[in-house]
Amino acid sequence: NKAYIGDEKGKIFILRNYLSSEKNKNVVTKYEWHVHQVNSLFIDQEYLYSCGEEGTVVMWHLRENKRDFLPRIGT
Numbered sequence: 001n002k003a004y005i006g007d008e009k010g011k012i013f014i015l016r017n018y019l020s021s022e023k024n025k026n027v028v029t030k031y032e033w034h035v036h037q038v039n040s041l042f043i044d045q046e047y048l049y050s051c052g053e054e055g056t057v058v059m060w061h062l063r064e065n066k067r068d069f070l071p072r073i074g075t
Contacts, residue, residue, distance in 0.1 A: 013030055014030075034056075047060065048060040056073070
């Protein structure tokens with residue numbers, strides 16, 4: 001089980017095994033790029049798309065640990 005969370009400070013967290021009853025169950029991955037609140041997240045197999053208040057879409061290549069940008073799209 002995975003949960004994708006964007007916060008008001010521009011950080012994105014991926015929680016793995018968040019429904020597990022085991023001790024130390026959560027594995028957390030943190031992504032940082034946005035300087036303002038993350039407004040939306042979309043997951044498409046090996047990509048995570050995020051958009052923040054600054055008006056940039058970030059395409060995170062999860063397996064390659066890279067990212068691409070689509071800037072100035074507006075909010």
